[in-house]
Amino acid sequence: xxxxxxxxxxxxxxxxxxxxxxxxxxxxxxxxxxxxxxxxxxxxxxxxxxxxxxxxxxxxxxxxxxxxxxxxxxxxxxxxxxxxxxxxxxxxxxxxxxxxxxxxxxxxxxxxxxxxxxxxxxxxxxxxxxxxxxxxxxxxxxxxxxxxxxxxxxxxxxxxxxxxxxxxxxxxxxxxxxxxxxxxxxxxxxxxxxxxxxxxxxxxxxxxxxxx
Numbered sequence: 550x551x552x553x554x555x556x557x558x559x560x561x562x563x564x565x566x567x568x569x570x571x572x573x574x575x576x577x578x579x580x581x582x583x584x585x586x587x588x589x590x591x592x593x594x595x596x597x598x599x600x601x602x603x604x605x606x607x608x609x610x611x612x613x614x615x616x617x618x619x620x621x622x623x624x625x626x627x628x629x630x631x632x633x634x635x636x637x638x639x640x641x642x643x644x645x646x647x648x649x650x651x652x653x654x655x656x657x658x659x660x661x662x663x664x665x666x667x668x669x670x671x672x673x674x675x676x677x678x679x680x681x682x683x684x685x686x687x688x689x690x691x692x693x694x695x696x697x698x699x700x701x702x703x704x705x706x707x708x709x710x711x712x713x714x715x716x717x718x719x720x721x722x723x724x725x726x727x728x729x730x731x732x733x734x735x736x737x738x739x740x741x742x743x744x745x746x747x748x749x750x751x752x753x754x755x756x757x758x759x760x761x
Contacts (some may be wrong), residue, residue, distance in 0.1 A: 554760045555661065559592040559730050559738040560671070562654045563709055565629050565640060568675045570734040570747035572636035577753035581761060582643050590662065591657035592725055593718050594733045597648060604647035604686060639680045649678075649686035652710055655718045657695050660708045669698040 558574070560567040578587055597610075611617035619623070626642040632642040654674055661670040673694050677683040683690050688709050695705040708714050730743075736753065737743040738760045744752060 554587045555739050556587055556589045557592050558589060559594045559725050559735040561594050562651050562674045562735050563648055563678055564733050565595060567734040568638050569632055569636055572638060573748060573750045574736060574753045577750045577757060581754055581757055586657050589668055591658055593722050595651055595722060597724040600650040602647040602650060607646040607648055610648045641680050643682060649684060652715055652718060653688060653691055654685055656708055656714045657691055657705060659718060661700060664699050666700060670695060672700055691728045
């Protein structure tokens with residue numbers, strides 16, 4: 550039995566499947582009783598790296614990028630709300646909701662890793678975006694959310710203003726893409742085995758059992 554199972558979760562903050570996948574992974578870990586054996590690290594992936602600062606209306610974005618009709622978009626939101634309820638997460642979609650640029654989110658997530666606060670911040674940002682109608686591309690919002698999990702205001706502000714931090718995020722993203730990661734969520738165990746998508750609990754259990 551290995552001492553630690555390293556789990557990398559390649560994910561974006563504005564991906565609804567990422568929080569559902571995480572909740573199922575979390576349950577798989579609990580059912581296997583290996584909470585003390587796993588080490589989770591969130592890895593950056595931007596679904597829309599070229600998204601302008603003003604963002605894009607979610608319905609318009611879905612139509613442009615995925616060819617969604619207003620009817621299919623509405624149905625998707627209903628289905629996601631139901632899926633969220635199954636994993637104790639609230640999706641509160643609203644008419645003016647926007648898809649936003651998430652690079653600054655990933656800058657802070659990389660920084661939070663140094664203090665073992667990465668998962669707390671990630672979950673905070675999921676809730677801020679999907680449940681609380683907050684603009685997670687707004688630096689003032691991000692600073693407040695980072696403070697909520699225990700990060701220092703001045704240090705967080707400095708990270709956001711440091712251009713090398715954003716470059717680092719892009720480099721890390723590129724490394725994972727070069728390894729063949731092209732969709733989120735993707736869960737990688739011990740940098741060897743991987744599974745993509747918001748898989749059910751049993752699928753994550755099988756993935757984890759191969760490493761313990």
